[in-house]
Amino acid sequence: SQTGTHILQQGNEWAQEATQIAPYETKRVLRINRYTGLKSGKTYNFDTVVSTGNSQVTLKQTMTGTWSGSTIKHGIQTATTTSPWYSDRDIHRINTTYAGLSAQAAVKAEYTGGYDDFHYTIHQNTVQEPVSSSADELKVLTYNVYALPMVASKISERLAELPNHLNGYDVIMMQEAFASSRTGMLNQLAQQYPYQTHIPVGSGYNLFDSGLVIVSRYPIVKTAQLIYPDCTGTDCFADKGVLYAEIIKNGKAYHVTSTHTASFDTDEARALRQVQFQQIRQLVNQQNIPSFDAVLMGGDFNVNKLLWPQDYQNMLTNLNATAAPSTGYTASTFDPRVNKLAGAAGSGGTAVEYLDYVVASNTHRQPTQSRNDVRILRTTADPLYMT
Template sequence: MFILLFSFYAKSETSVYILNNTDDKLHITFGGNYELWSNLGDEYVEPYKYTHVGDLNRYSKIGSGKTYYNFLFLGTSNLSLAIKLQGDFWGTNMSYTLLDPRSDTMIDFYSDRNIHTMIHGKYKYYYKASYTGVYDSVTIVIEKIPDKITNDEKKLSILTYNIWMLSHVGKYMSTRDKLIARTIKNNEVVFFQEMFRSDNQANVIRTMRKYFPYVSRKLDGGGFNTYDGGVITFSKYPIIKQQQYVFSNCTGTDCLSDKGALYTKIVKGNIPFHLVNLHLGSWNDVVNRNIRLTQVEEVARFIKSLNIPTNEPVIIGGDFNIGKNKYPEDFMRMKEILNVIEPSLYGKLIYSYDPYINENVTYTGESSRERLDYLLLVDNNSIVESFSKIEIPRSFDKNMWGIWDLSDHFAVRAEFTVSNNFFDSLHQ
């Protein structure tokens, strides 16, 4: 009995968490019965970071029959978290809500564990209590509502994403396979890599087809390998041609799959786009790095064999597994071999593999953060403007609550604009 009571008293607080799913630092402050707050963290929550910000005492300093209001303010223009504690003999009963700190209106408080949502200005909020074994924790998510995407006939938006559907390695695959599509639906073309696990393939394709009616065949060497290539392309525009190439060079566990490059030609309006979706070797010892660059040379020869008109846009993307920060010489050599240009990067995120932010992988230090995924354009003057942004597909579904991230990689989105000369030549 003593041990149970000690455990109860030792855990007599509600932990509060924030997922700041925006591009900006979030300045937080605490209010109400300030003496009930403890273990307060930094006053800023980093962009896209899931952070424990403080604990709210549920037993000591609480009077039976008394009510305590406590607040977590998320800056001056955002909604705030309000937690109401009602004291009783055993501690407190808790309810919670979101409110506008500039308003005098106090809305309904919740005491359940459902996910609640609110929209305020440019932001959408999700919040819920979660069972911990003693007192519930409370988590609030804030994300910016995406801007509406306008369709420009001269532009093409592409997203590349390693979706981590790999047996015995990927996590939560039977949940993630049905949630990915809705988070990336606003792109025009999507490249997937690591769609290896056959148990999940049907759900991925079924949900993606709701938004992308044109689907390539999956990269597959057709032999008796453990895995096929795991590479597939989805498009909102007709795919009129497809070819594939499986690498001749590999080493170690990479040889268990048919890694390679998948070529598709799509037509948007009457603009042809030549797309190459690839997945290169994974490992970073000297032997594997050299083999990976040999694979890049194989991709270059494959593209040359396609006899693509030299004035038409060619875009190469996927999981290159080439860390541009750790191995800049490999990255530069890859660009030289493929004769490609990297679009300018905007936004706060610079890594596509980032254990510091991604809840699916363990952070072991700055060296574990890296850029591995790219969308690049062949330098032939057909594309005059391009930019890219690292995006984090996340789900706030109840089955992903507290996990959020839909892969161990982040996605890379890029937009490409064809030149007026090329566009006009198609209309003559």
């Protein structure tokens, strides 16, 4: 809505744009003209209400006409708090409850070379996973951290922030942990996950190592690895492979593998992935794991089950494994609609993909219950705001 001591013409001098915003989506909701039709000394107030159910946050701007254009200030209003007016480019945050969840409303003015844009977020605070000491329960997270130098952006900032959001798991499998800033991340994670594997490296020279690492809350008593002998395209610049670890949680053994298989959807890459799944299974078989132990295989499998359902079934067959039922968010694990990094140059383009999995071996201890959740991590930390 618009109020003030003078009114601008809707459509020509200001316009509401997006009227619906999906979860995790970014859209422009308001366009304000800063010159045409404004009168010096007059005020123009704009309130944009973003709501779901009984929750709402109001995005506020107040503009004053001048002889040469206008000045503008911005703010936020929640159910319990109205911010002061801001005229700087700092990030301003208000803790609130939105849709029944602990949340944070924030705003930042962004320099554009002309008039500033205002970037607002309604951010659900990370729900930390509760720690479980039960020997019969294992909480496993697989995460491609996209720390690929020369391609990915804000690597050191992201890796510094990640440990703040990875509490409560038993085991974390990481892929694409290539950058040197992984050392600081792993040191920070060691406060909760003191048991950490090596990062597999091939026998010859390559631009990147495997980027694979497993960290655990409980002792890692054995590791093994395989660097895949074959590759396609730019995958050949990294020592892609599979990493195995045996973990003892309060007296009970668990066996996990983490991998980052062949990228791309060429016929050659799709066929190679299936070979690599067979190689993962061979590595598991070579460990002579008792049938009463649980075996979980996870990682960035690069099989988009949304596009290639038969490839997904072949993957499970070659791994001789079963995927747990999916709960919560099931649309993707790689989605440029909600993740700027996924759509960046050198990444995945516009494709929405489901690529990451944790599956259980069919020939070993079976879970009495299990589930897969896709966790969408967001932050409003200063260096990553709106990333």
